Amino acid sequence: MEAKDTLLSRRFSAEKMQKINLLETERMFADVYCLEPGQEQKVHKHGGADKVYFVLEGTGCFRIGDEERGLGPNQMVLAPADVEHGVRNSSGERLTLLVFMAPNPNKR
Secondary structure: OOOOOOOOOOOOOOOOOEEEEEEEOOOOEEEEEEEOOOOEEEEEOOOOOEEEEEEEEOOEEEEEOOEEEEEOOOOEEEEOOOOOEEEEOOOOOOEEEEEEEEOOHHHO
């Protein structure tokens, strides 16, 4: 059994958002994203892969398609395959996300 502590896996950088891989299989992956205030993941999309953002700590502004919404701890949002999505930390605190994606675009 492979077990990870999401909060112990955090790593922040003043330079850019950090992505820390936790688990990865042929079918999916789970990462922790760490964003300092003002950092963002640019809007993009994945062909044929769904992504789930789950907020562990902080508050982020999520864009899914044409819609934007602020989400905080214990809230989650789905970015369906082929839909533009991204997140920015517009708060004054650090933002930590647990991110799942399937199928794994790195393994196709």
